[in-house]
Amino acid sequence: MTSNPKYIFVTGGVTSSLGKGIIAASLAKLLQAQGYRTTIQKLDPYINIDPGTLNPYEHGECYVTDDGAETDLDLGHYERFLNVPTSQANNVTTGRIYQSVIDKERRGEFLGKTVQVIPHITDEIKNRIQILGNSGDYDIVITEIGGTVGDIESLPYVEAVRQLEWDLGEGNTCVIHLTLVPYLSAAGELKTKPTQHSVKTLMESGVQADILVCRTEHELSHGIKNKLARFCNVKEEAVIQSIDASTIYDVPNLMLDEGLDKVVLKKLKLKSNSPDLSQWNTFVKRHKNPKSEVTIGLIGKYVELQDSYKSILEAFIHAGAENEVKVNVESIHSEFLSPNDVEEKLGHLNGVLVAPGFGERGIEGKIDAVRYVREKNIPFLGICLGMQMAVIEYSRNVLGLTDANSTEMNENTSHPVIDLMESQKDVINKGGTMRLGSWDCKLESDSLAYESYGHTEIKERHRHRYEFNNDYKSQIEDAGLKATGLNPDTGLVEIVEISTHNWFVGVQYHPEYKSTVANPHPLFVSFVSAALDYKTKQ
Ligand code: GLN
Numbered sequence: 001m002t003s004n005p006k007y008i009f010v011t012g013g014v015t016s017s018l019g020k021g022i023i024a025a026s027l028a029k030l031l032q033a034q035g036y037r038t039t040i041q042k043l044d045p046y047i048n049i050d051p052g053t054l055n056p057y058e059h060g061e062c063y064v065t066d067d068g069a070e071t072d073l074d075l076g077h078y079e080r081f082l083n084v085p086t087s088q089a090n091n092v093t094t095g096r097i098y099q100s101v102i103d104k105e106r107r108g109e110f111l112g113k114t115v116q117v118i119p120h121i122t123d124e125i126k127n128r129i130q131i132l133g134n135s136g137d138y139d140i141v142i143t144e145i146g147g148t149v150g151d152i153e154s155l156p157y158v159e160a161v162r163q164l165e166w167d168l169g170e171g172n173t174c175v176i177h178l179t180l181v182p183y184l185s186a187a188g189e190l191k192t193k194p195t196q197h198s199v200k201t202l203m204e205s206g207v208q209a210d211i212l213v214c215r216t217e218h219e220l221s222h223g224i225k226n227k228l229a230r231f232c233n234v235k236e237e238a239v240i241q242s243i244d245a246s247t248i249y250d251v252p253n254l255m256l257d258e259g260l261d262k263v264v265l266k267k268l269k270l271k272s273n274s275p276d277l278s279q280w281n282t283f284v285k286r287h288k289n290p291k292s293e294v295t296i297g298l299i300g301k302y303v304e305l306q307d308s309y310k311s312i313l314e315a316f317i318h319a320g321a322e323n324e325v326k327v328n329v330e331s332i333h334s335e336f337l338s339p340n341d342v343e344e345k346l347g348h349l350n351g352v353l354v355a356p357g358f359g360e361r362g363i364e365g366k367i368d369a370v371r372y373v374r375e376k377n378i379p380f381l382g383i384c385l386g387m388q389m390a391v392i393e394y395s396r397n398v399l400g401l402t403d404a405n406s407t408e409m410n411e412n413t414s415h416p417v418i419d420l421m422e423s424q425k426d427v428i429n430k431g432g433t434m435r436l437g438s439w440d441c442k443l444e445s446d447s448l449a450y451e452s453y454g455h456t457e458i459k460e461r462h463r464h465r466y467e468f469n470n471d472y473k474s475q476i477e478d479a480g481l482k483a484t485g486l487n488p489d490t491g492l493v494e495i496v497e498i499s500t501h502n503w504f505v506g507v508q509y510h511p512e513y514k515s516t517v518a519n520p521h522p523l524f525v526s527f528v529s530a531a532l533d534y535k536t537k538q
Contacts, residue, residue: 005133006268007173008142009161011209013149013198014180018215019251021074023178023242024144025081026251030261032082033275036139039132040078041090042071043125044146045153049095053431060307064461064513065090068437074144076311076513080318081252083518089135092128094153100124117156125160126167140268149177150201162206171269177202177209178242181216181224190218192228199232210267211238213260219243238263249284249317249517252277283321283517290326294531297346299369299386300355301362303331309355311512312383318520319528327528337365342372350538351379351503351531354386356463356510360409367393379503379530381523384464387506388418391468391496394481408466417476419469421492427465435462439487441494441509447484448505449495452526458485460494460509467508468493503530 010024024040031038044051051059052070063076071091078086101124105115133141145161147154165173179195199209212234214220220228220241229236240258245251255261256275265272296316302308313329320327332345334354346352352373354366366386370393373380382390388406395404395417406418427433438459443450450456470491473483485495485507498504505523515521 004172005130005138006140006270007129007133007164007168008140008176008264008268009173010142010144010176010178011149011158011161011202011207012145012147012178013202014194016148018178018180019242019248020144020146020178021072021077022248022251023176023213023255024074024142025077026255027176027260027264028078028140028142029081029252029277029280030256030275031140031264032084033277033280034261034265034273036270037137038082038140038142039084039086039090039138040074040082040142040144041092041129041132042074042144042146043128043157044072044091044093045151045157046093046146047095047098048093049099049431050091050093052434056302056305056308060305061310062463063311064436064463064510066438066459066461070432070436070463072146073307073310076314077248079513080314080516083516089128089131092125094156097121097124097128097156118159121156122160122163125157126164129160129164149198149205155205158202158205158207165207171267174210174264174267175202175207176211176213176264178213178215181214181220181228183216183218190216190220190224192224192231195228196231209234211240211260211263213240213242215242215244217244235263247284247287247317249280249287252280253284279518283318286321286324287317289324290320291324292532292535293326293328294350294528294535295328295330295348296351296353296528296531297330297332297349297369298353298355299332299334299337299366301334301357302355303333311510311515312353312355315512315515315521315524316528318515318517319524322520322525323528323532325528325532327531332369334362334365334369337368339368339371342368346372346378347376349378350535351381351527353527354380354382354389356384356386358385358408363389363409367396371397374498374501374504377502377534379527379534380501380505381527382506383512384462384508384510387496387508388466388468390504390506391417391476391481394476394479394498395472398479398481399475406466415472417469417472418466420465421467424465434465437461439494439509440489441485442488443495444482444484447482447495447499448497448503448526449484449507449523452522454522460507460511461513462509464508468496502534503527 028038050070061073067087069088075086225239316327366389395401401415404415405413443456483493496506511523
C-alpha cells in the first residue's frame, strides 16, 4: 500500500500500433507482482463517446466490461494480464470528456464563465485520470494516452499530464514515452532521430519523458542507448529496449530483464521488490511447450482483420495452455462459405467457432457451417450471433421451419426464432443501448455448460439486442436443442446445447471477455479439450 496513489502516463511517439497497451499491461503486471495494487486506464482522443458505434474495420474488437462499458480492446489486455476487472472509468474518450463539460455548462455550473479547452476540458481530463486513484482501490494508476504525440487531438491530454505532474509534485508521477527505433537495412543501422524528434515534440508541450521504451527489431547496443539518453535527456538506465517478441505474454519478462519496473519505482519513490511471476511463468511455459495441437475454424466476416476477434484468439491461447495444446486458429470468411464448399473448408477441422456479429452479411455461410458441424459431430461453440445462427439452423433443418430467421435479418420471417428483446423495442439511439455487461445465468446441472463451469450460478458479459424467442422454446427443445442456461429473472435463453452431439454449445453471452491468464475461461478450456478428443478419435 502506498500513502497516496501514484500516476504513470504512457505516451506514444513516431507511429501508432507500437503496442502501448501491451507495454502498459506488462508494466502493470510487474508492479502487481510486487504487491502494488495497480490499474490501467486508456484515454482515447477521438470524438465518439465510446467505441461501441465503431465498426471493426475502424477499431478492432469492442471490449465489454462487467459494468457494461463498450471499450477499447486494450482493456481486454489489461484484464487478461492483471486478472482484475476494469470498468467504465478505465476508458475515456474525448467525446465523453466534451459531453460532460457541455452537460455541466447547460446546468449552469460554470457560473457565467467562458468554457474553454484550458482549463475546463483539461480539468475534466484530470478528474477522469484521478477517479481511479481517488477510489482508494489502487496504489498505482497507469494512464495510457491513445494516439501519437504531435496529433492535434492529443494536445489537451498532454497538457493535462503536464498540469498533473505540476499539481502532484516530484515522486508522484512518471512519464513513459513509447517510441520506435527503426532499422534501415540499406544503411545497416538503427536510427535514433525519430525518437529524438518525438521526445522534442512532447517537450514542446512542457512534458519531459522520464523513461523511453524503444520498440525495435534488433538489439539496442550500449552506444545507441547512450545516444538516446543524451539527446533525449533521460538516464541511460531509463532507455528500455522493447524488442519484437514471439508472444505478447513474453513482454512482462522482457521488461523485467530491462529493469523497467525498477526505474519506474525509483522515479515514484517506491520500494522495488522482486516480482512473483511464478503463476505467469507456468502459463508461458505451457503455452510454449504444447504436447499436441488442434485446428479450430473461426467463422466470421472480419477474419482478415487481426484485431476484430482479439479476445477470442487470446481465450484460445489461455485454454490451449491449460490443455497443453497448441490451438491453430484457421480464419474462415463466412461470406464466401456455401453448402458446396463447406466440406472442403471445414472437413479437416477439430472444432468450429462461429463468431459474434451484426447484420445480414455472411450469415447464410455461418448457418451452413453450423449445419455441417452439427451433422458431422464436430465440436462447436457459437458465440452471440453464432449461438443465434445455431438456433436458426436447427429450426430450419431439424424442425423443418424453412423460413426460420432472426428479425435482425428478416423482419417478415414467418418463424422469428430469434427476435428483438422486448426491452429493445423502444430503443432509438444506437450508442450504449444494447443489453450490455454482466448478467446472471443459471445452468441446468445436466449440461456441458455445468460440466465446464462446475457450478450452476454464473455471470457473463453481454452485447446484443436480439434473443432466443421463447415462443419456440418447447418446440426446439423437444427436437433436441436444449436451453441449458437461463437468466433467472427473465427466462432469457443464454445457452443452447445438443446433448447427443460430441460438444455443441451456443452462448448468447461473450465468454471470451472473461478469459485471463490466471483464469482461462472454462467453456474455452472444455471446447479445446473436446477438439482434442475429437482429433484423437478420428
Ligand atoms: N446481432 C446480434 C444481436 O444484436 C448478435 C450480437 C453479437 O453477436 N454480439 O443480438
